[in-house]
Amino acid sequence: MTSPQPLIQMQNVDKYFGNFQALKKINLSVSKGERIVVCGPSGSGKSTMIRCINRLEKHNGGTIIIDGIELTDDLKDLNAVRREVGMVFQSFNLFPHMTIMNNLMLAQKLVRKTPKAEAREVAMHYLERVKIPEQAEKYPIQLSGGQQQRVAIARALCMKPEVILFDEPTSALDPEMINEVLEVMVDLARDGMTMICVTHEMGFARSVADRVIFMDAGEIVEEAEPETFFNAPKNDRTKLFLSQILSH
Amino acid sequence: MEVLSGWWDDFFWGSVVVAQVFLASLVLMVIFGLIGAAAKLSDSRFAQKIANGYTIVFRGTPEILVILLLYFGSAITLTAIAQLFNPEIKFLDVPPFWAGTIAIALIVGSYATETFRGAFLGVKPGSIEAAQALGMSTLQVFVYVRVPEMWRLALPAFGNHMLSLIKDTALISIIGLNETLFVAKQAIGTTGKPFTMYIVVGLIYLGFSTVITLTVMGLERYGHRHMRAAT
Amino acid sequence: MSFDLPLIAEALPKMLMGIGLTFQLLVLSAILGLALAIGVMLMRISGKWYLSWLAQVYIYVFRGTPILVQIFIVYYGFPQLDFIREGFLWPIFRDPFGCAIVALTLNTGAYVSEILRGGVLGVDRGVLEAGEALGLSKSQRFIYLTTPIASRLALPAYGNDIISLLKSTALASTITLADMTGIARTIVAQTYAPYEIFISLAIVYMIVTFFLQKLLGRVERYLGRYTIREG
Numbered sequence: 001m002t003s004p005q006p007l008i009q010m011q012n013v014d015k016y017f018g019n020f021q022a023l024k025k026i027n028l029s030v031s032k033g034e035r036i037v038v039c040g041p042s043g044s045g046k047s048t049m050i051r052c053i054n055r056l057e058k059h060n061g062g063t064i065i066i067d068g069i070e071l072t073d074d075l076k077d078l079n080a081v082r083r084e085v086g087m088v089f090q091s092f093n094l095f096p097h098m099t100i101m102n103n104l105m106l107a108q109k110l111v112r113k114t115p116k117a118e119a120r121e122v123a124m125h126y127l128e129r130v131k132i133p134e135q136a137e138k139y140p141i142q143l144s145g146g147q148q149q150r151v152a153i154a155r156a157l158c159m160k161p162e163v164i165l166f167d168e169p170t171s172a173l174d175p176e177m178i179n180e181v182l183e184v185m186v187d188l189a190r191d192g193m194t195m196i197c198v199t200h201e202m203g204f205a206r207s208v209a210d211r212v213i214f215m216d217a218g219e220i221v222e223e224a225e226p227e228t229f230f231n232a233p234k235n236d237r238t239k240l241f242l243s244q245i246l247s248h
Numbered sequence: 249m250e251v252l253s254g255w256w257d258d259f260f261w262g263s264v265v266v267a268q269v270f271l272a273s274l275v276l277m278v279i280f281g282l283i284g285a286a287a288k289l290s291d292s293r294f295a296q297k298i299a300n301g302y303t304i305v306f307r308g309t310p311e312i313l314v315i316l317l318l319y320f321g322s323a324i325t326l327t328a329i330a331q332l333f334n335p336e337i338k339f340l341d342v343p344p345f346w347a348g349t350i351a352i353a354l355i356v357g358s359y360a361t362e363t364f365r366g367a368f369l370g371v372k373p374g375s376i377e378a379a380q381a382l383g384m385s386t387l388q389v390f391v392y393v394r395v396p397e398m399w400r401l402a403l404p405a406f407g408n409h410m411l412s413l414i415k416d417t418a419l420i421s422i423i424g425l426n427e428t429l430f431v432a433k434q435a436i437g438t439t440g441k442p443f444t445m446y447i448v449v450g451l452i453y454l455g456f457s458t459v460i461t462l463t464v465m466g467l468e469r470y471g472h473r474h475m476r477a478a479t
Numbered sequence: 480m481s482f483d484l485p486l487i488a489e490a491l492p493k494m495l496m497g498i499g500l501t502f503q504l505l506v507l508s509a510i511l512g513l514a515l516a517i518g519v520m521l522m523r524i525s526g527k528w529y530l531s532w533l534a535q536v537y538i539y540v541f542r543g544t545p546i547l548v549q550i551f552i553v554y555y556g557f558p559q560l561d562f563i564r565e566g567f568l569w570p571i572f573r574d575p576f577g578c579a580i581v582a583l584t585l586n587t588g589a590y591v592s593e594i595l596r597g598g599v600l601g602v603d604r605g606v607l608e609a610g611e612a613l614g615l616s617k618s619q620r621f622i623y624l625t626t627p628i629a630s631r632l633a634l635p636a637y638g639n640d641i642i643s644l645l646k647s648t649a650l651a652s653t654i655t656l657a658d659m660t661g662i663a664r665t666i667v668a669q670t671y672a673p674y675e676i677f678i679s680l681a682i683v684y685m686i687v688t689f690f691l692q693k694l695l696g697r698v699e700r701y702l703g704r705y706t707i708r709e710g
Contacts, residue, residue, distance in 0.1 A: 310650075411543075
């Protein structure tokens with residue numbers, strides 16, 4: 001199957017918070033199956049950019065087209081887009097009052113209208129995939145941070161999205177839990193999932209990414225394959241950032 | 249509005265009584281609250297028990313019962329004592345002003361006990377330890393670090409306690425204190441306009457509540473000045 | 480002075496005859512007040528300035544004036560107004576029980592709506608965003624995420640308001656209702672034994688408070704079952 005157009009296309013996207021311009025003329029296109037890593041200093045707009053892709057933030061200028069649907073205020077289109085775009089947050093954001101199983105079933109039932117039994121099956125399938133099927137009846141607070149984040153990934157997968165956005169998925173985790181989450185993400189990448197990943201895990205970027213994007217002050221400063229990006233960065237800001245982040 | 253002419257100064261003096269009761273009960277409420285909190289935080293099991301009993305009783309009993317009990321109870325005791333000396337005396341009471349003031353101060357003081365206790369415990373040990381590490385004495389730590397921080401933590405709840413006090417003054421009319429609600433009753437007796445008169449009372453109390461709320465808001469802004477980002 | 484135990488034994492059953500009325504006042508105004516509070520809270524967070532403004536005025540007025548004044552306005556004040564006397568709600572306002580319910584409901588509704596709003600605002604934004612990202616509609620997020628989480632957050636404060644409401648029902652005795660307090664006041668007027676009657680009644684109220692708190696504690700534990708790490 002060849003797609004005539006990229007899965008995600010951002011053209012000249014601007015985003016303002018009051019007078020502050022968080023995104024400046026962002027152009028980005030992501031094809032099906034691509035794995036993109038976005039990095040940059042804090043406040044550079046990387047989270048804002050991926051949050052615009054499922055409209056958690058509304059962009060103020062330019063166009064964003066997801067799988068042929070342009071993001072506007074049209075609710076019907078928005079729901080269609082959100083079904084296709086999964087998201088994993090820095091702070092997991094599991095529903096605290098529901099068991100793990102219900103966390104995974106809720107949106108399937110309400111949004112996909114999946115029958116209960118089938119939803120449960122799907123949920124169990126993905127829990128096995130992230131290697132914690134035995135936690136199904138527990139509440140989020142009873143799990144470690146790493147386990148919670150794996151549940152959050154499973155929850156996104158249950159919706160069978162075309163693409164998953166990761167917003168710093170490992171930065172809220174204790175060091176010893178980072179790997180268990182990265183392993184799941186690497187696994188997903190191997191299976192051909194389209195991923196856009198905001199992260200500072202440069203090892204992950206090197207081994208998995210098709211492209212690395214560096215953002216600073218609301219702009220995409222550099223965009224390259226990992227090999228080139230890490231070994232021969234062109235822009236001075238990229239060099240400075242890499243020297244700071246890789247020096248320790 | 250015509251029906252109100254001739255009653256304005258009565259309502260004014262009624263309002264003065266409300267303000268007086270409020271101020272007197274405020275002082276007592278703070279004292280009761282501080283004593284209660286100190287007792288709850290003390291090492292003495294006995295003091296803790298007494299303080300717990302105090303908060304349970306006054307938070308679980310209707311305000312009106314406390315007021316009635318304090319007023320009629322003290323009256324009966326006073327009369328009995330007075331009759332020992334002079335059997336002619338038929339009735340002697342504690343003025344409703346003081347019976348009522350003490351009653352509402354005891355009630356709201358039981359809530360303030362928890363507020364003060366919570367504020368004391370809410371001060372972060374880090375700042376206390378830092379002050380001790382700098383060589384400040386226990387008293388200095390208390391005055392310069394703990395009290396200002398406690399004050400900031402307690403203020404929102406304390407504002408609510410003040411609102412409770414001002415509103416509870418209305419209950420004292422039941423034992424005959426000549427505050428605004430009492431004035432309204434008299435005015436209704438001659439004018440036959442209950443709605444008008446009680447609305448006036450409501451507006452007076454709304455005015456008092458507004459003044460208290462604005463004051464607390466101002467104090468809160470002052471107390472939080474170090475928490476605002478530089479502009 | 481002595482404590483007249485036989486008098487208590489005689490008066491207590493009489494006072495307890497009023498407990499049914501006390502509970503009717505409590506339960507009815509708690510339910511109606513909660514329904515009102517939900518409506519007012521939704522107005523307050525609706526984002527429509529006129530709805531929010533209206534809700535705020537209501538809350539401001541009913542929290543800023545004494546409940547006793549509110550009861551008097553409804554019971555003594557409303558009959559002064561022709562449109563009330565000729566309106567279809569007159570059967571309610573003619574009856575002291577109806578008036579007590581109306582006043583208690585309006586009063587508790589104002590407090591509870593703010594408590595509920597606090598709960599709704601306390602829901603973690605990230606959790607709602609996660610729901611949004613999964614494609615849940617605004618109303619689905621409100622029903623499945625905001626409501627259960629906010630209920631748990633609001634419950635402790637709501638419990639306190641229920642206790643306050645119980646205490647406020649005692650004020651129904653000021654508009655001729657024979658609830659427990661009303662009966663007690665009649666007995667005191669006849670026997671002139673305020674200590675015996677009022678103290679034993681206070682104990683009854685404390686027992687009711689105690690059981691209410693137990694019940695609320697149970698609901699709290701149930702709603703908060705997902706906040707305990709060991710499971």
